[in-house]
Amino acid sequence: MLSDPNAVREIFQADPDLLHSGEANALFTATVGRSSVLVLDGAPHMRQRRTLVPPLKGERMRAFLDAMRLETLEALSSWPVGTPFPTLPTMRRVTLRVILRTGLGLQPGSELDRFERKIETFLSHGRQRYALVLMTIVPIERLAGSRWVPLFRQLSDLDDDLFALISARRRGERNVTSQNVLDDLLAAKHEDGAPLADREVRDALITILIAGHETTALALAWALSEIAQHPDVVDRLSDELVRVTGGGPLAAEHLPALEYLDGAIRESLRLRPVVPFVVRKTMQPISITGREYPAGVVLCPCSYLVHQREELYPHAGEFRPERFLERKYGPHEWFPFGGGNRICLGMPFALYEMKVLIATLLSQVRPTRPTGACSKARRYGIVLGPDDGGRIVVQRTRADI
Numbered sequence: 001m002l003s004d005p006n007a008v009r010e011i012f013q014a015d016p017d018l019l020h021s022g023e024a025n026a027l028f029t030a031t032v033g034r035s036s037v038l039v040l041d042g043a044p045h046m047r048q049r050r051t052l053v054p055p056l057k058g059e060r061m062r063a064f065l066d067a068m069r070l071e072t073l074e075a076l077s078s079w080p081v082g083t084p085f086p087t088l089p090t091m092r093r094v095t096l097r098v099i100l101r102t103g104l105g106l107q108p109g110s111e112l113d114r115f116e117r118k119i120e121t122f123l124s125h126g127r128q129r130y131a132l133v134l135m136t137i138v139p140i141e142r143l144a145g146s147r148w149v150p151l152f153r154q155l156s157d158l159d160d161d162l163f164a165l166i167s168a169r170r171r172g173e174r175n176v177t178s179q180n181v182l183d184d185l186l187a188a189k190h191e192d193g194a195p196l197a198d199r200e201v202r203d204a205l206i207t208i209l210i211a212g213h214e215t216t217a218l219a220l221a222w223a224l225s226e227i228a229q230h231p232d233v234v235d236r237l238s239d240e241l242v243r244v245t246g247g248g249p250l251a252a253e254h255l256p257a258l259e260y261l262d263g264a265i266r267e268s269l270r271l272r273p274v275v276p277f278v279v280r281k282t283m284q285p286i287s288i289t290g291r292e293y294p295a296g297v298v299l300c301p302c303s304y305l306v307h308q309r310e311e312l313y314p315h316a317g318e319f320r321p322e323r324f325l326e327r328k329y330g331p332h333e334w335f336p337f338g339g340g341n342r343i344c345l346g347m348p349f350a351l352y353e354m355k356v357l358i359a360t361l362l363s364q365v366r367p368t369r370p371t372g373a374c375s376k377a378r379r380y381g382i383v384l385g386p387d388d389g390g391r392i393v394v395q396r397t398r399a400d401i
């Protein structure tokens, strides 16, 4: 477990052929599939990664703003006023519906609701506290595809729907209005000019659902509870929002000006990283900051530990969004999304979504924390989130919800 930023920099800059990540993730193959970026290394990893970069690029996010904002407003309308409640269920629902709308291009309606139900049931297995332990001890590769195991029965059911959707889109049947990842993947070509096979498209879609949904929901639950805990931060965020939007609906051009909100999100990901470390397996002996490691060990650049270093983050235990306005941090100093050739492909998507969701929420309600609330980190499958689901209390500030 590495906590020295210089060691982290060397690892992120090392030759990817010397440090493999896909191999360390092999136990996910049964769910994400053999062509998923998560489980590949070397040239095959780069080949698949290249196809996912364009649809998840920062500039593409503008097309996703309305889906994010409208889903948030819809979810917010059922929040109780003046009574403590956990935000995690809302964050899960909104982020799942957003990824279904922007990833698959589904419109609100029965098809989206059906996918939502199926994916929610399937993903709920991976959230169990001991999911990772079970995946390690159970011969999951041999059980893959078995209809006796609920996880694989549900996955194969979901796959049927995904393959049917892929075929329908290939035939040109569309009920979509905006840009979406599925259409981009169907139009994409590998470097040799070959289009993606159905299986590659399916693996890419399942990968972004698995890698992107629970992570973003937990990061949002943490961020909102940290913000709510600090009334001075809520004041500053609300002032910034009114100054930038003039009190009107949030638009894409407002987002770059919401700098303090950006700092609050980065600070929350610093203090409460949902993926506290990443993994790299050494393929050959390697020297990192002068220390020799043999082949076959797993080195873990640990964001949780680096993010606690006092010389980088004075008063590291405190939530201080302004530190990100006062100083720029390097990719080896702040890395909740990992780094190097494996840096999270959904980072622009997640940061954009977090910004839109929190800005939309703060335009409607004022959050506080219930008296005495104190969230501790607990494991949800392989990621960390607040053990109380991020409990807050809200008061309405706008009458139109």
Ligand code: HEM
Pocket (backbone or CB within 6 Å): 021, 037, 038, 049, 056, 207, 208, 209, 211, 212, 213, 215, 216, 219, 274, 275, 277, 278, 279, 336, 337, 338, 339, 340, 341, 342, 343, 344, 345, 346, 347, 349, 350
């Ligand atoms: C706050 C939310 C998120 C966090 C904290 C997060 C964090 C991470 C981390 C730490 C990694 C491993 C990076 C490494 O090994 O260096 C990763 C990989 C990945 N993430 Fe995310 N992620 C988030 C959201 C998303 C979203 C929304 C998507 C897709 C829409 C996504 C897609 C991926 C993919 C495809 C990879 C594998 C990249 C590769 O191996 O080349 N993530 N993520």
